[in-house]
Each structure stands twice: as structure tokens, then as C-alpha cells.
Amino acid sequence: MNKSLGIMLVDDQAERAQMVCEQLRAAGYRLLAQLSSAEGLLYQVERHKPDIVLIDIESPDRDILESLAIINRQAPTPVAVFSARGNAEFIARAVESGVSAYMAEGISAERVQPAIEIAMAQFRSYQQLRQSLERTQKQLDERKAIERAKGLLMAKKNLSEDAAHKTLRNLAMSSNATMRAVAEQIIHYFQPGN
Template identity: 75%
Template sequence: MTNISPAIMLVDDNQERAHLVCECLKSAGYTIVAQISSAEGLLFQVEKYRPDVVLIDIESPDRDILESLAIVNREAPTPVAMFSSHNSADFISRAVESGVSAYMAEGITTERVAPAIEIAMAQFKSFQLLRQSLEKTQQQLSDRKTIERAKGLLMAKKKLNEEDAHKILRKLAMSSNATMHAIAEQLIQYFQSEH
């Protein structure tokens, strides 16, 4: 099994440095899918080239780049490693909130590139798993609320206790090969249409 190296998109506003970084990345076995000089239109570029990692090395990153990263993070989540001389806690915090997975408060060097890429990919993966887990938990809570509401309606309309209402929901779900949540939604709609 061959170990495929990540495809990198480099965003660097210094042409000379960008060339050196690209050479460094290529010699380390990385594939450069795109090299751009600003974060303008970053979402379009990410969707066009589909990099495994976005590597940003900009002299003075500003709010515009953070807004571009936030859009990418929302629309096409991708690991981002940022190298910057900005070392204020406030800026770093805003960068992380915008979707930066690894922030290096020093300039880019040959020694720092590979670890930054690995950190960005690991942090990104960890964050995505956490986000999926949270979304699943929120969905389960929402489903449970719907089921409880349907049980409450059954109890009120049919003069049942909670256990019997639950049994009816479960039986309907099994007989129609549907989830209890789906049956609960149908019952809620049915009872609402009665009014």
C-alpha cells in the first residue's frame, strides 16, 4: 500500500518565498495543486482544486482573509495551516474560529512545513468528528422531543398512560417498517389536521 502525500494549495503573497516553499514541499513529496497570491475568491479556488490542505503564508493577514476562511470552513471544510507573524492571542483566536486548524506564529521554514500540515490534518479530522457527534446528538434530542410530543398527544386524545402510548408508537413503527420518529411526526400531523 503506497502512502499518498496530501495535495496542497499554497496561498502566499510573496512570489519569491512562494517559489521556495513550493520547491520545499515538492522535495518533501507533497503535490502542489495550486499556488495563489491572495485569499480573494478562496472558496472558488478550494472547490476548483479540492486540496487536502490549504497552506497560508501571508505577511499581514487581515479580516478579509479570516472572512474567506470562515466561508471555506462553512461551505467546503478543508484543513488549513497558517503561518503568520501575528502572534496576538486575539488574532490567533479569530483565525482558529475562522477554520484554521494549525497556526504557526512564525514564518514558514522547511522544518516547520511538514509538521504544520500533519497538525492541521489531525486537528481538522478531530474537529470534524466532534462536529458530527454533536450534530448526531442534537438530532437524537430532536427526535426524542418529537416522540415525546406524539406520546403526549396519544395520551390526551386516547386517554392512555405513557407506557401504552409508547407501545402503540412502537407497534405502528414496526408494522409499517418505519422509525418511531417518523411515526411520531405522522401522528402529530394527523392530530393537528383534526383541528
């Protein structure tokens, strides 16, 4: 584990936060920011660009989960939450909001490094899965557009499926465009009203 990771700490207890900051620095981590509340969390994440966010708040609430969900969409960042609030429903909602690791106990020197390692590993795994899903969705959308354009060419120009596919491919090559782009142009051209 690379201990030179940049960390943002959100802790609503000043004395505990100071102790945790000292422990993080002693362990070789870079403390980029220390916040006493999760207010403006997205702005702080975008400003400091931490490698990971550690949150230790006595009573995390729905507002924090909403902030984390926005961060997960707009500036994906690993997040580890330490909280005495350990009911299963809240933990499930936290994970849905983008929390990479949830420790149902307060933060301590012994728990920080394992939590960071878990959060980083979970985050990487989730990001790989997300990217794979996005690629698959893009390929599926491309295939659907091509199939629809072929169907339109077959119906409107009385072409066989093979001839429609060759027409698409030739148009793409001659216009130096992707088959999807050509397919979308054909779909647009044959839409009612055009």
C-alpha cells in the same frame, strides 16, 4: 504522515511562494494550486479539493477569516496559517474560523511538515467531535419528537404512556417508517388547524 498529500498554497509574496513550492515538491507533497491572494478561496478549494491549505500572508484580515469560516462550513478542509501577526485575539478568531494550525512566524522548510501534521491531526479531531455532536443532536431531536407525540397521544386519545409508546412503535412497524417519522406525523396531525 502521508507526504503525497495535495496542498494548496496561498502566499502573497511570489519569491517566497516559489521557494515554498520547491520545498514542498522536494518533500514529496503534491502542489495542487498556488494562489497569490485569498480572493475566491472557497471556489479554489472546491475546484482543487486539497488535502490541506497552507496560507502565508503578511497581513491576514477579516475577509480571509470570513472565507475560512465559509470553507469550514461548506467544504471542511484542514488549514494551516503562517503569519507574523500573532496577537491572541486574532489567533482565537482564526481558530474559530476553522484554522487547524496557526504558526505565528513565517513559513519555512523546517516548519512546513510539523504544521501540516498538526493541522491534519487537529482537523481530524475536530471533525470527529463535530460528527459526534451532530449524532447526539439528532438523537436528542428524535427523542423530543417521540416524547411530544406520546404526550399528544396520551392527552388526545386518553392512553397511558406505555400504550402511547406501543402505538407509536406499531405505527412505525406497520408503515415501515422510523418512530421519529411517525412521531412527526402525529405532532403535525394534532397541531391546531389540522
